[in-house]
Amino acid sequence: MFLSVFELFKIGIGPSSSHTVGPMVAASRFLALLERRGCAHVARLSVSLHGSLAFTGMGHATDRAVILGLAGERPDGVDPDGVDAILAEVSARRTVSPPGLPALSFDPATDIVFDYGPPLQGHANGLRFFAHGVGGNVVLEETYYSIGGGFVKTQAELNRVGDDESPLTRDLDVPYPFASSAQMLAMGRECGLSIAEMKRANELTRCADCDLDPKLDIIWQSMNGCMGRGLTRQGQLPGGLKVRRRAAAIYEKLKAEAGRNRTFEHTVMDWLSVYAMAVNEENAAGGRVVTAPTNGAAGVIPAVIRYYLDHCPDADAAGIRTFLLAAAAIGGIIKHNASISGAEVGCQGEVGSASAMAAAGLAAALGGTNEQVENAAEIALEHHLGMTCDPVGGLVQVPCIERNALGAVKAVTAASLALRGDGSHFVPLDTCIETMRQTGLDMSEKYKETSKGGLAVNVVEC
Secondary structure (H helix, E strand, C coil): CCCCHHHHCEEEECCCHHHHHHHHHHHHHHHHHHHHHCCCCCCEEEEEEEEHHHHCCCCCCHHHHHHHHHCCCCCCCCCHHHHHHHHHHHHHHCEECCCCCCCEECCHHHHEEEECCCCCCCCCEEEEEEEECCCCCEEEEEEEEEEECCEEEEHHHHHCCCCCCCHHHCCCCCCCCCCCHHHHHHHHHHHCCCHHHHHHHHHCCCCCHHHHHHHHHHHHHHHHHHHHHHCCCCCECCCCCCCECCHHHHHHHHHHHHHCCCCCCCHHHHHHHHHHHHHHHHHHCCCEEEECCCCCCCCHHHHHHHHHHHHCCCCCHHHHHHHHHHHHHHHHHHHHHCCCCHHHHCHHHCHHHHHHHHHHHHHHHCCCCHHHHHHHHHHHHHCCCCCCECCHHHCCCCCHHHHHHHHHHHHHHHHHHHHHCCCCCCCCHHHHHHHHHHHHHHCCHHHECCCCCCHHHHHHHC
């Protein structure tokens, strides 16, 4: 099993990897399918959203993502500041004109259907695209599933057992194809390499040695850039909850306190929290963000990397690359054996996975053994088990923003505990991952990104 670091860490747009990035990718894939099949008899496009994409799609900007995708935009290329203008133009003209295809009728007001019936069988996040002829008859249709983290599969791809997650990782033989943490540790003992070194060797099967580090640096620069924007912007987040950004004000207070030498031992947690909140406030505003491994959990890993840089004396760029590689190794195992989708297993699969990845990355960057890195990931994930995904108003704001702050704090605590030990522990990471999968299966649908339970319904009554 091999999932590239650049698949787990993708540059995209907020507020959601499964509800925004995934639908944009699905729309792009449908346009490519339409181009391959021929569009001479196509006059109009339409799309239906199912399951969690219907119930929280409006708050997660799924409708906006579909419009952008059908207009030819991609998550890693669209200008967040230009989104509103694109949407307004499509709504006014009631057509889309994607590159390589003729102008096609598409009225967002009527051609995007939120289907609140039973979800499609393949996954909780389903969407169906239709191409209609002049008479309205369907001449081409395809179903896609946004399976978390911006990954998208058709029904046929879901049915193919062992099918890789992306063309970037397909049909590649790698030297260390670990599919579980037990295999990862065994391979490490046999070859004498660290987890990050094995992951690097795997990445080099698809990326030249001279390109890998610069690409990893771009990922961190993008994360840090998102954080920087979030630390300076104020005002109210979109969506109707009237949630105000807090990171910038907290950041300024922390800097002022540091200047007056009024810091306390616990202040380090405040810095960690504000970094995570800054990223997720920017994500909630629809800004440029790095999926890590999802948008809803995008603040955890950047915050812990900033902690590493600010509070670890020997921190350097090489350590950040080690961090990202080790984190991606853990994230790949979690995704392969369970899920990183809130609509599938709740927030334990999003913030829980991000916290485990961050804990592993920090332990690796600080020189931990493979066993300590695996232990760090297990501790962090174990203490997110059962966490529901219950966004108030269907928006990636409450409790999502603060939840990233706490996920970052847990990650640092987990790494610290693991590094104080020798790597031996009672519950293996693989067991914890399997427990998360089973817990997700047992969890009621109303707690899995549908906003039909938990805080999403009770906060209104307070």
